[in-house]
Amino acid sequence: MQNRKIKYSLIIILLVISLILAGVIFYAKNQELRVIFLDVGQGDAILLSQGSRQILIDGGPSEQILLEKLGQYVPFWDREIELVIATHPDQDHIQGLLGVMKNYRVDGLVETTVKSESQLDKKFEELLAGKKIAKIKGEAGVTIKLGTAQLDILNPSGETPNGVVKDTNAYSVVAKLVFGQNSFLFTGDLPEKEEAKLLEQGVDLKSTVLKVAHHGSKYATSEKFLEKVAPREAIISVGKNNRFGHPTPETIQRLEAQKIDILRTDEVGDIEYNCAEVESECALSVN
Numbered sequence: 001m002q003n004r005k006i007k008y009s010l011i012i013i014l015l016v017i018s019l020i021l022a023g024v025i026f027y028a029k030n031q032e033l034r035v036i037f038l039d040v041g042q043g044d045a046i047l048l049s050q051g052s053r054q055i056l057i058d059g060g061p062s063e064q065i066l067l068e069k070l071g072q073y074v075p076f077w078d079r080e081i082e083l084v085i086a087t088h089p090d091q092d093h094i095q096g097l098l099g100v101m102k103n104y105r106v107d108g109l110v111e112t113t114v115k116s117e118s119q120l121d122k123k124f125e126e127l128l129a130g131k132k133i134a135k136i137k138g139e140a141g142v143t144i145k146l147g148t149a150q151l152d153i154l155n156p157s158g159e160t161p162n163g164v165v166k167d168t169n170a171y172s173v174v175a176k177l178v179f180g181q182n183s184f185l186f187t188g189d190l191p192e193k194e195e196a197k198l199l200e201q202g203v204d205l206k207s208t209v210l211k212v213a214h215h216g217s218k219y220a221t222s223e224k225f226l227e228k229v230a231p232r233e234a235i236i237s238v239g240k241n242n243r244f245g246h247p248t249p250e251t252i253q254r255l256e257a258q259k260i261d262i263l264r265t266d267e268v269g270d271i272e273y274n275c276a277e278v279e280s281e282c283a284l285s286v287n
């Protein structure tokens with residue numbers, strides 16, 4: 001009787017181990033690209049993942065909220081995030097990243113040479129100093145591969161100040177992700193003046209999905225910029241009843257005038273695109 005019990009227990013344990021292993025292999029080999037705009041309140045955090053590789057663009061304003069969100073989308077056995085992109089050192093973009101640095105192994109970090117005068121930015125840099133993370137300078141011309149997808153950095157370009165600046169938004173890392181016929185433009189908090197520079201440079205901005213800059217501030221997302229990007233959908237990452245009045249009616253009107261569908265994290269929660277094949281359109285869902 002006792003022997004039988006042990007035998008059955010062993011079979012069950014082996015079965016569970018095989019199932020977990022099968023899950024890990026399936027997860028790692030899955031080539032589907034996922035682009036998830038995480039609902040982190042007033043701030044930005046965007047997770048790109050393909051198989052067991054992840055790129056995180058910004059971390060939102062809270063370590064706890066971001067870690068909870070990552071827990072939903074990154075399996076518990078995957079404690080590694082291949083690349084973190086800090087678009088600019090503002091609290092609503094980097095606070096959550098501190099939690100990621102403490103709880104995950106981060107292999108690489110893309111950031112600009114621009115610093116903010118805030119204590120938080122100093123804390124962030126101190127935390128980084130003690131870690132073995134490959135640093136990549138965020139500037140136009142840098143290309144990052146994620147499976148069959150490609151992420152091209154479009155901004156900042158030219159001379160970037162090395163140190164503290166007042167307007168960190170102007171040096172936001174702007175990047176375009178291309179997966180077959182699908183493309184996503186991530187704009188950080190880029191102001192209108194810098195949008196104009198991208199237009200002047202003739203950068204290929206056309207994208208299926210636009211992450212609206214600066215949470216829908218009226219000082220970004222100009223009519224001309226929208227005409228060039230010509231997105232089907234616009235994502236606004238914004239907190240409910242935030243004190244900045246984001247998104248502003250002006251920006252909403254500009255988007256509506258060009259018949260662009262608007263999706264807001266404060267209204268629908270996490271916004272996810274599932275891209276299975278390069279030839280087909282990414283499937284949109286909200287959680």
Ligand SMILES: [Zn+2]
Nearest residue numbers: 043092189214
């Ligand atoms: Zn912001």
